[in-house]
Amino acid sequence: MNDLPEPLVFRPAETAVELPAPDPITEAAVRRSLGRRRPLHGQGNEQVDRLDLLAEALTPELTALVVLWLGGSRRASHDTRIGYADDLLLWADWARRELGHERFGLDLHRGEVTMWLTCQQDAGAAASSISRRLSTLSSLYRYAAGWGLPAVCPISDDDHRPKFHRGRRATSARVLDADQVEALIAAAGDVRDALIVGLLYTGALRVSELCGADDTDRHDEGRRTWLVVTRKGGKSVRVPLETTVAELLDLYRAMRPAWTGTGPAPLVADANGGRLDRHDVTRLLRRLARAAGIPRPETVGPHALRATAITDQKRRGHGAEELQELSGHADVRTVMIYIDDDGRAERVAALTDDLGRVMTAVPRHLKSPG
Template structure:
């Protein structure tokens, strides 16, 4: 981001507006939160800082504005900031391919958004994904207008907002059955793949919790191994690991690629030793799904395992309160005040162990001897 202007001068509609350039501390904080990912359409290149990818895809002025935007306190959730960054990369990629714009700026008009929407629909994008990407751009336009920039959002509720029914479910992820999750495990060819499936399923983890976990977050206490994960909103909580998952983690740690970055080593890394991101995990799961012969593998993602775990335990008769504890959902937080803390860990550990019944599908050669 060395090419950022100082002060930042935004030229829009023949009007120049000066904005403060993000200071080094804000830029470093946003860079740290966004983390790294592989460039779009390039699975071979090593992961790159998302902020650097944004700097390549956006105009210098917009890059600086985005740093201020993502550094704001209203976007405190790490997942939200990463989601915004990835959505902007998708917008910029589309504008480059379809509109011939090498750098993306806040100069889209209503007809171009209609073109984008048509491309999304032709590609079979889910209505929820389309809505989220529109919301990302709309939020950025509102932020820019708040700085006094003469921009008008090209997004029209009449033309562009897809209508879809959310229902009572918190997710539209595909729900598998336990046998299909077992098939994913049986298709694993290395410890890391089996470990990722086991953690996501038996812990009902969000993919951000899996990817954000560090090696130092693993804790042993008595006969139980625990993992500290960061929930939405930044709250850290300790979850129990199912026995076979804990054993796989021990085996994986012994063979994990060396960590050469700064800060704690990631719990799970890619082949180069870099931290996995949600795209890596999605590709991993779909590769296993194809190998396992599961129909429509392209519809399976990390949230499928979380949704499947919660659905499985609901069908087996567990209470809403226990499911809230397993999943970390905040919907019944008030009810949780009345639950005895002393028995809470035991109940969640029991849920984890019950989900672990499918871990017998891990190939024998991936387990520790004896």
């Protein structure tokens, strides 16, 4: 991204609000956190810094505001920043195609959001995805308003917010069997592939936690190796590494491509030595799933390994609090989704039968003959 304009001035009809330009340190931190991805409609497979893609898609004023927004402590999570950036790129792409906006700015009105919603629904987008993309935009509008900028959020709870069930749905991550995870590992063609599967599964890691981890986040204490990962909300926690996974990590570090970027080297790199992103990991897992002969390999992704790990441990008798510790969910109610939906029908039937103890009091003459 080229130098950002300074100062940035938003000019409504009667007043001008001056917004300071992001400092180089904040911009560099956001750029590093966002990483790279392939353009939505680019040629070839070359990856580009997300911040450069945003600078091309957004107005200069909004680009600067987004850097400040993503650089704030409330959006410190690596996964949150990337999710917000990708959602904004989708909004900008839609506004370019449907509204003819060369660059996206905070100037949408309510009717245009209704039009966007219709397009999303016609395209078959899940209600949860629609809700997340609306939340991204409304969060940015709130941030702009906090600076005193004349940006009125066009999103209406009545007209635009879809209602959806937050339990596991048909679109939730697939849950594999443990033997299928073993088949993924057995299909690994090199140390890195096996390491990625092992880290995601045995640590029940989010893909953002894996991709955002640096080599300096690995620590040895006695016979145990630990990995410091950044959870949602920006909280850093230590995750223990399973012994074989730690051994694979040692092997991989000895052969890892040289890091030529700024800042600490990534824990796991792509083939060119750059930082992995979730798309790289998804492609890798689906390639392994095809090689392992797992049905519907296109449904195997990073979150499938996390969901499988949590479900596996639930089935082995561990309770909600232990699963919360494993998964790093801030709210135990989220963990309950895995517990509630795994064998739910059988459990509810058993509870119903148990409650049926009182039904022995039904008088004999009221019961059907025989």
